[in-house]
Amino acid sequence: MTMVHPEKVAGTSSALGLTFKEAVGQRRSIRYYKPWQPVEREKVQKVLEAARLQSCHGNAGHVRKAVVVYRDETDPDVFAGLVDALYNQPQAAQAPVHIYWTIDMAGWEHLRDNLKGLIDAGALTSSYGWSEQFIDEIVLKTADFNVMAGELRFAEWLSAIETGIAIGTALLAAQDEGLGTQLLTGKRQQMADLLGIPDTATVAQIQLLGYAAEGTEAGGQRPRPEFEDLYFDGRWGEALYRDPAVVAELVDAGMIRQAAPLPYRRREIRALAAMFGLPD
Ligand SMILES: Cc1cc2nc3c(=O)[nH]c(=O)nc-3n(C[C@H](O)[C@H](O)[C@H](O)COP(=O)(O)O)c2cc1C
Structure with a gap:
């Protein structure tokens, strides 16, 4: 369990970072990066921490997983294969960090435990009718809640929403850390093969992180x-x-x-x- 100092629990504005409105306003898809300037691991972690805290249906956060690739610590052949899978878009080779965001349908297996965790945490309350029995007898049998009990198509697009929420937050968190960032699309199977991503997971989108070589307004x-x-x-x-x-x-x-x-x-x-x- 992560211990958090109690005085740090209450969120207060910090001298560092942007306001929410500035982060939204300054974010751009950055297409030119300084290839020579690495991204600090702490900043990458902060981006991922922000994504992890975002809302998801039934708290099923296991659906959204990611593989982080540090260009300078990766086998050059593997990295070249990833850049190729990203249609050789030049910024893919420039950016020193790639986050391969995936949608893992196996993550739904945790739904019951995650819902139970919300009851234990006092988020889902008995005054609204929540109990373990309600989870087992109603929620898990209702396709609108237990997405795997219904049409796969619905489950898949809901899962894409879950991952999209995390990715959207990760973009803003990167902006807040003073990084350039962008989403890329690529050949999903090629990326999965290179990164050992299992069949239950689909590469959703690739997020680049680096220091922008273009001006902060990027035009x-x-x-x-x-x-x-x-x-x-x-x-x-x-x-x-x-x-x-x-x-x-x-x-x-x-x-x-x-x-x-x-x-x-x-x-x-x-x-x-x-x-x-x-x-x-
Ligand atoms: C799901 C998704 C996939 C994207 N894929 C690419 C891509 O492969 N290459 C690219 O140059 N931009 C890509 N983009 C960036 C969009 O083109 C970009 O959002 C658009 O240019 C608007 O610019 P902005 O993000 O700076 O507001 C993608 C954006 C999203 C949301």
Whole structure:
């Protein structure tokens, strides 16, 4: 069991790190890394610790597992195979750390114990009807809760949500640690073979960690669909009002930032391409 000093239990803001709004606003998919600057193991651990604390259905956190690959400590042939599996995207070779996030369907075997753990922890309470008997007689027999009791398709997309929540947090945690980060897609079987990932697990997404070679704005905040096209008020299709005063507040807090491309972005890309010997 990890011992935590009681005074450190209550969360207080720290002089280090970003505010939540700054972390959300400053995060970018970083596509150029300083290949020469390693990432401290402590920072990688902090990213993983943040992901581990995130919410998951029935507390079934065993579904989301990850293999961390430190480029400079990995057999060069294995690392080359991983970069190849990542479609040789140049940033995969530059980034000194890769996190191979997986969805392990075997993790659902722990559902009963995890639910019981929530009762023991005082999170699921008897005043809401929770008991071991309720878990065994109702929850584990209801496909909406025990996903493995229902359609596999549903279980798989729910599992992808679980892992996605962890990955989203890991991206923000990396930003908070002053790292550049990005998600990559690759050839799942090739990666699984190289990393010894069992058949129960599927590589979901690969997270790069490194120090950014591009500016922290990485050319500005990337385009997104309009707020009103995404969020509805009470009924699908009824656009939700976007209050400009709230937008202004988020600009002040550093969450909504200047949209890409910043005026110097072309010159930045040309300089980066020259440094890495890539076409611009
Ligand atoms: C699941 C997922 C897979 C992605 N795969 C790749 C990839 O293989 N290569 C890449 O350059 N970017 C990849 N991205 C990054 C997106 O292209 C990126 O989110 C988009 O460019 C928006 O930029 P932003 O993340 O800086 O806001 C991926 C993102 C997600 C969420």
